[in-house]
Amino acid sequence: MSTKPQAQSIPNGAAAAAILAAAIGVFVMGALTTLNEITGALRPILVWYRPAGPLTGKTGWAVLIWLVAWVILHNAWKGREQNFGKLFTVSLILIVLGWLFMFPLFFEMFSH
Amino acid sequence: MSLSGREFWTVVHGMILGTVFLVAFAGGLAGLWSLRPEWVTAAGVTERLRRLRAGTWIMALTAWLTVFTGTYLVYPWYRAPIKESARSILLSSPSTRLWHTFGMEWKEHVGWAAPILATAVAYVVVYYGEQLEDSPQIRNALMILFTIAFVAAGIAGLFGAFLNKVAPIR
Numbered sequence: 006m007s008t009k010p011q012a013q014s015i016p017n018g019a020a021a022a023a024i025l026a027a028a029i030g031v032f033v034m035g036a037l038t039t040l041n042e043i044t045g046a047l048r049p050i051l052v053w054y055r056p057a058g059p060l061t062g063k064t065g066w067a068v069l070i071w072l073v074a075w076v077i078l079h080n081a082w083k084g085r086e087q088n089f090g091k092l093f094t095v096s097l098i099l100i101v102l103g104w105l106f107m108f109p110l111f112f113e114m115f116s117h
Numbered sequence: 118m119s120l121s122g123r124e125f126w127t128v129v130h131g132m133i134l135g136t137v138f139l140v141a142f143a144g145g146l147a148g149l150w151s152l153r154p155e156w157v158t159a160a161g162v163t164e165r166l167r168r169l170r171a172g173t174w175i176m177a178l179t180a181w182l183t184v185f186t187g188t189y190l191v192y193p194w195y196r197a198p199i200k201e202s203a204r205s206i207l208l209s210s211p212s213t214r215l216w217h218t219f220g221m222e223w224k225e226h227v228g229w230a231a232p233i234l235a236t237a238v239a240y241v242v243v244y245y246g247e248q249l250e251d252s253p254q255i256r257n258a259l260m261i262l263f264t265i266a267f268v269a270a271g272i273a274g275l276f277g278a279f280l281n282k283v284a285p286i287r
Contacts, residue, residue, distance in 0.1 A: 015248055017254075020244070020245065024262060026237070038226050067233070110219070
């Protein structure tokens with residue numbers, strides 16, 4: 006049983022921001038994977054390193070968008086309480102969609 | 118007893134980093150699971166948090182190292198546009214084609230979910246510290262994300278092991 010004194014509670018906004026931003030990153034990764042199958046027009050902005058092909062851009066953009074989303078959400082929410090349960094549910098939905106979009110049996114249905 | 122440069126990096130990418138990742142995940146998950154006021158004394162929380170911070174950050178760091186070595190070192194060798202590359206070998210036969218079109222295509226994408234999710238978990242652990250003990254909602258969310266990160270890395274690692282068996286990178 007803990008006997009430590011109760012410290013000032015940190016609002017849950019920073020946790021919600023970190024989790025939702027990560028989910029956005031996973032979703033973007035999946036969305037770019039499927040979009041790249043639907044249209045070849047994205048290819049020029051997805052090939053960051055030619056020997057590794059469009060994987061570098063899909064992952065690179067996902068990481069960039071994740072970090073930008075994280076900075077924005079963190080600054081907006083860090084000192085405030087959020088509806089954590091609702092935001093976590095949204096995060097899980099984004100992660101599931103991201104996984105679906107990067108699942109080969111799904112995105113190969115759209116191969117051009 | 119020798120390894121080529123490519124074999125060495127394949128071992129680093131798949132086995133060494135993968136093993137560290139596995140150990141860090143086990144430590145991190147156990148730390149999150151047991152960080153409850155009814156189970157841990159005040160002194161225990163401090164000690165447990167130290168391990169939790171280490172476990173989550175080591176997992177995040179190894180996940181980043183794994184995806185970077187995989188994407189920028191091993192993958193170009195795998196997909197080199199020559200008939201001796203692993204990708205060409207797999208696609209050359211109907212019996213091995215699925216290893217690339219399903220196994221490698223899934224592995225190369227899903228593995229990247231692991232470092233993103235693991236970093237979010239590690240950050241929240243450091244940011245909230247001892248408060249996690251009294252925040253079951255956040256702690257449970259972290260355990261779920263941590264497990265998803267592990268499953269993503271597990272899928273990538275499993276297919277990596279199989280692919281390297283069917284068509285080794287040399």
